[in-house]
Amino acid sequence: MSVRHALLALLSEGPKYGLQLREEFEARTGEVWPLNVGQVYTTLQRLERDGLVEALGEAGADDEGGPQKAYRITVAGSEELTHWLRVPPDLTSPPRDELVMKVLVSVRVPGTDVHEVIQVHRRYLVQLMQEWTRLKEEEADADLAFALVVDAELFRLDSVVRWLDAAEGRLRRAEADGWPPPRKLPVSMPVLQRRRRIGAS
């Protein structure tokens, strides 16, 4: 989550104070990602250092009686924002996904039923989805930003459930074909050999 660019986006509408930025950030993201005011000021200072925003001078006091500054976006800031919106996030290399690891590992741990492991995770994910769906049912109509965030989360969790379904189907087909074959070599041998080959090249 780029707080930096979210603040630039809010400032693209006009000059704003730090506290105001925090409130608007939380409102625009459906209040799913809370932000403390310290984070806002630290980020503003860095943006100012990089020439992407500029302070408009002191004008009033915040809740704790500290000075409050208003900020406005610079031309360089607007350019940076326009650029950032169109740069795809880096999705080229697969993330080291903990759930994928657990399923891969459970296939190799003697005495472990991989289907049972898959079901534990599937149930957990569906329960989470039930909670998000409840939230959507109760609140999403009132708040577009919130509905967008909830949809994103539901599709993300759904994709994980689908992967578990596909993994289970693949394992069942492999089992029907006689997998796993009886093994005599230590389990880790093929992995080690492959890594050595990759390292040697």
Added chain:
Amino acid sequence: MSVLELRSISKVYGRGAAEVQALRDVSMTVEAGSMVAVMGPSGSGKSSLLTIAGTLEEPTSGAVLVSGQDVARMSGGAKARLRRRTVGYVFQDFNLLPGLTAAENVSLPLELDGMSARRAHLAGLAALEDLGLADHAWRFPDQLSGGERQRVAIARAVVGERKLLLADEPSGALDSANGEAVMRLIHAYCKQGTAAVVVTHDAQLASWADRVVFLRDGRVVDQTVPPAGPESLLEQPS
């Protein structure tokens, strides 16, 4: 009292080498006002479970109780009445009669049940109005979009204050916005006291249910526990 109770249901199709065990010792109860999703891959027994729950098919062993009554002990006539009055079905492909208007599709079950054509018609219109389809009452199914057709099918399934709604992949043929609208409607009916069983392989659909039962190879292998409440999602780890 539960609206639907399945007690140790097993279902076997075919014999000898061709024997297929579709359901094995499945038990579940669905209370009034609650929606249960049955989730499983194709071939897991979902559709068999639904047709047995809806008394369209008989189990090989076990008992089906609807509103506390054992279906196996009912006469043919009583079972037919139960299907017309108490149980509503929603299918993936809508199953509307193409030669009838939306209003006629919805009022037909009431007329078949002996209601006067006029009363059935008014009840049908009211059900369509509830689903925002009052303007479409005179259209034929092929003049409606997929989402509209499924809403007509839901109106047909709930008209006449039925107690049990059974749905087989009810939004399987719809895009995600229409699919969500369909699930929202079914859940809204449940909140008014209807019991529903929705079978699906889709986790997003299943997540509308109060409880999700997981079926594998004809067996119930797991189910969700009631959620802690949506507030827990917004509590940030400190």
